[in-house]
Amino acid sequence: MSEISKSVLDKVQSWLEDPFIDEETKQELRALEQNPAELEDRFYRELEFGTGGLRGVIGAGSNRMNRYTIGRANQGFAEYILNSKKGEGRKSVVIAHDSRHFSPEFALESALVLAGNGIVAKLFPSLRPTPQLSFAVRHLNADGGIVITASHNPPEYNGYKVYNAEGGQLVPHEAEEVIAKIRDVQSFSQVKRLTQEEAEAQGLLVWLGEEVDEAFAETVAATSANRKLLEEGAAKDVVIVYTPLHGTGNLPVRRVLNKLGFTQVHIVPEQEQPDAEFSTVKSPNPEEREAFTMAIELGRRVGADILIGTDPDADRMGAVVRDKNGEYEILTGNQSGAILVNYLLSQLKATGKLPANGAVVKTIVTSEMGANIARHYGLTVFNTLTGFKYIGEKMNEFAASGEYTYVFGYEESYGYLAGNYARDKDAIVASTLIAEAAAYYKQQGKTLIDVLEELYREFGYYREALSSLTMKGKDGVAKISGLMTAWRTNPPQELNGIRVDKMLDYSLGLDGLPKENVLKFLLEDGSWFCLRPSGTEPKIKFYFAVKGTSNEDAKARLKSLQDTVLAKVEE
Numbered sequence: 001m002s003e004i005s006k007s008v009l010d011k012v013q014s015w016l017e018d019p020f021i022d023e024e025t026k027q028e029l030r031a032l033e034q035n036p037a038e039l040e041d042r043f044y045r046e047l048e049f050g051t052g053g054l055r056g057v058i059g060a061g062s063n064r065m066n067r068y069t070i071g072r073a074n075q076g077f078a079e080y081i082l083n084s085k086k087g088e089g090r091k092s093v094v095i096a097h098d099s100r101h102f103s104p105e106f107a108l109e110s111a112l113v114l115a116g117n118g119i120v121a122k123l124f125p126s127l128r129p130t131p132q133l134s135f136a137v138r139h140l141n142a143d144g145g146i147v148i149t150a151s152h153n154p155p156e157y158n159g160y161k162v163y164n165a166e167g168g169q170l171v172p173h174e175a176e177e178v179i180a181k182i183r184d185v186q187s188f189s190q191v192k193r194l195t196q197e198e199a200e201a202q203g204l205l206v207w208l209g210e211e212v213d214e215a216f217a218e219t220v221a222a223t224s225a226n227r228k229l230l231e232e233g234a235a236k237d238v239v240i241v242y243t244p245l246h247g248t249g250n251l252p253v254r255r256v257l258n259k260l261g262f263t264q265v266h267i268v269p270e271q272e273q274p275d276a277e278f279s280t281v282k283s284p285n286p287e288e289r290e291a292f293t294m295a296i297e298l299g300r301r302v303g304a305d306i307l308i309g310t311d312p313d314a315d316r317m318g319a320v321v322r323d324k325n326g327e328y329e330i331l332t333g334n335q336s337g338a339i340l341v342n343y344l345l346s347q348l349k350a351t352g353k354l355p356a357n358g359a360v361v362k363t364i365v366t367s368e369m370g371a372n373i374a375r376h377y378g379l380t381v382f383n384t385l386t387g388f389k390y391i392g393e394k395m396n397e398f399a400a401s402g403e404y405t406y407v408f409g410y411e412e413s414y415g416y417l418a419g420n421y422a423r424d425k426d427a428i429v430a431s432t433l434i435a436e437a438a439a440y441y442k443q444q445g446k447t448l449i450d451v452l453e454e455l456y457r458e459f460g461y462y463r464e465a466l467s468s469l470t471m472k473g474k475d476g477v478a479k480i481s482g483l484m485t486a487w488r489t490n491p492p493q494e495l496n497g498i499r500v501d502k503m504l505d506y507s508l509g510l511d512g513l514p515k516e517n518v519l520k521f522l523l524e525d526g527s528w529f530c531l532r533p534s535g536t537e538p539k540i541k542f543y544f545a546v547k548g549t550s551n552e553d554a555k556a557r558l559k560s561l562q563d564t565v566l567a568k569v570e571e
Contacts, residue, residue: 003036011043011062020188021068028060041473049073049182051175051389055150055159058101065102065158067109071191074110074146076182077162078117078192080174081144086165092120094140094208096133097148098248098313099274100158103127106148108196110160115204116192119143122206127274129248129314130161131417131426132216136208137167138421139215149313152285155277168392168423172514217252220429221259223419224436225347234439235261241304242431243268243295245284246275247312253431262435266302268294278312286311286318287414289330296320296328306438306448310427315388316414317430321438321448329449333414334367334464336434338455339448341370343437344408344418345377354378355405359398361391363411364506364513364520365530365543369462370410373455380404385506385516386532388415392423412464412543460547463554465562469569470539480533480540483569487519487531495564499524527557529565542566 004012016026032039042061047054047069054073056065081091093114097107104126111121122140124133130147137145145163153159162170162178170178185191199205224230240257242265244250250272257265270280271294278284281291286309295307299322307320307328320330331339341360348354360374361382371381384390391409398404399420410416415425418433434448441451456462471479491503504510506518520530530543544562548554 004039005044008040008043012039015060015062018188020191025060025066025068049076049175049179051172051387052169053159053161055153055157057156058158065106065160067106068188070106070109070160071113071188071193072185073160073182074113075117075185075191076178076180077144077146078114078119079181079184080178081114081119082117084143084165086143090118090120091143092122092140093144093146094122094124094133094136094142095146095148096124096128096130096136098130098150099127099246099276100148100150100312101155101276102158103148103276106158106160107146110146110148111205112196112199113191113193115194115199115202118204120204120206121199122208124208124212127248128213129252129310129426129428131315131422131424131428132212132252134163134167134422134424134426135216135219136212137163137165138423139212147313151313152283152287152311152316154283163424166392166396166423168396169387169389171389171393213252213255217255217259219419219421220252220256220426220432223421223429223433224260225344225418225433226351226436226440227260229440229443230261230436233261234443235436236263238262238306238435238439238442239264239266239302239304240435240438241266241268241295241299241302241307243271243292243307243309244314245271245281245286245291245309245311246273246278247284247310247314248274249310249314249427249431252314252428253308253310256428256432257435260432260436262439264302266298266304268298270294284312286316287333289320292318292320292328292330299328305442306435308431308434310431311414314427315425317416317427317434318414319434319448323447323449331448331452332464333410333412334369334462335452336414336430337362337366337410337412337416338370338373338462339437339451340410340416340418340430340433341373341408342451342455343440344433345374345379347440348407349377355407357404358407359394359404360407361394361409363387363390364518365532366410366412367462367464367545368547369455369459372459374408376459379407383511385513385518386411386413388417388425389423390513391417391425395420395423412466456551461549461551461554462545462547463558464546465544465558467542467544467562467566468534468539469542472538476538480538483540484517484519484531484533491519491521492568495523496560498527523561525557527561529561542569
């Protein structure tokens with residue numbers, strides 16, 4: 001182990017000598033003695049608690065997801081909850097988990113540490129979607145929430161996300177308080193923990209049941225924009241293929257579709273059951289066409305109008321639509337968002353339910369198309385930083401002031417929320433609303449592709465793209481930092497002969513938003529691109545957006561912008 005840096009060597013030794021760490025974990029570390037690079041990566045830092053929580057590769061080590069890093073985070077979160085001002089009596093936290101490796105174990109471990117701190121842990125007995133956790137925090141009047149998930153990351157990852165009493169992911173000032181509490185946990189001996197038997201006997205571990213599932217399903221069904229239309233038979237005419245991609249969406253999506261009268265729902269059988277390896281896909285990500293391969297095959301067999309997929313924790317929804325020629329076209333997050341905004345607002349207006357002070361909230365990297373549709377209906381549009389926690393924060397502001405009524409929020413990365421019942425994106429409501437839109441327009445002889453084309457003709461031909469570079473490990477972090485510094489200190493003046501009008505540096509805290517390491521460049525022709533290091537993965541993302549005079553013009557403009565920027569990145 002001599003090739004390892006001394007600081008890492010000391011950390012490894014401290015784990016091997018710690019009486020609070022089990023023998024199996026120590027054996028895993030001893031087996032790596034001849035692999036200094038792996039040990040260095042496992043211990044060169046503490047797994048970072050970001051605004052969303054923890055996310056990383058499962059394994060032993062301070063830079064890995066395991067019961068010890070989670071225990072330490074839980075101890076810090078418990079201290080935060082105990083110091084929160086809400087209410088009197090025992091504090092409570094709701095806990096859910098997805099279908100990943102060790103998700104049930106990490107969820108129970110979280111519950112036992114909270115119980116050790118005198119906090120009632122309300123635990124779902126099996127996998128549940130992230131948005132249901134957000135709903136349950138509010139429904140049960142809890143003081144916070146935890147969900148064990150790594151969303152659509154590869155199988156070797158898991159994560160730990162924490163929620164506030166409103167059911168939203170922690171925003172930066174809240175996360176900073178939790179991080180400070182976690183830093184105070186210098187040793188695993190400080191982590192307070194009960195056994196499962198002790199926690200249950202003391203009423204500090206409560207298992208949640210059917211009541212919360214039914215309340216969630218009923219609430220989501222109630223967000224229908226035109227339930228009367230569905231009940232009159234429109235729902236029965238639509239043929240749907242749905243894939244939960246081995247995750248948590250299977251039962252709740254089907255339950256709500258059934259409540260709304262959709263009877264022709266076909267589940268992709270190979271992807272129906274939970275599978276921690278996500279063995280039928282390269283990535284369980286409904287943003288990628290490859291994830292829909294099996295759904296498209298089934299769709300062709302049953303003549304499906306729309307294919308719907310949700311990611312493992314069911315907070316993101318992707319849709320694929322059959323066009324007039326019978327071909328299946330995948331919608332981007334921005335396209336689905338525009339369709340949902342238009343459908344929802346048109347139905348609310350038709351039924352006299354569109355609030356005069358209505359608001360739509362989107363992120364700074366989301367297309368302007370949905371925003372312009374919302375303004376067309378008289379709504380106010382708000383921009384937030386990337387991350388649904390900021391949309392949730394806006395919802396709380398509206399609820400407190402009464403100045404605006406939240407109608408819809410979304411982000412380009414396939415996250416949508418209609419209704420006020422949660423503070424996180426919800427693939428269940430997105431699935432049911434896009435199925436409802438398909439039913440409504442099918443009655444008019446239109447596919448969702450036809451609707452999208454109509455929206456382009458009215459509002460302009462918007463096109464967007466996303467590229468990313470993955471840079472793993474210690475060196476990757478430094479490279480991403482260097483890249484951001486280079487673009488910040490030496491921004492381009494023009495691209496392809498088009499002048500760069502403005503550079504927005506969100507690290508300065510623009511437009512009243514929190515400071516974040518994001519750069520957005522606005523070009524003279526109305527196009528823009530954005531550089532954003534991921535907060536949860538070792539990658540940097542590049543967002544591109546243009547508005548053209550036709551589909552062909554928009555596609556050409558987008559390719560030109562994307563190629564030019566990425567070529568400069570390579571330099």
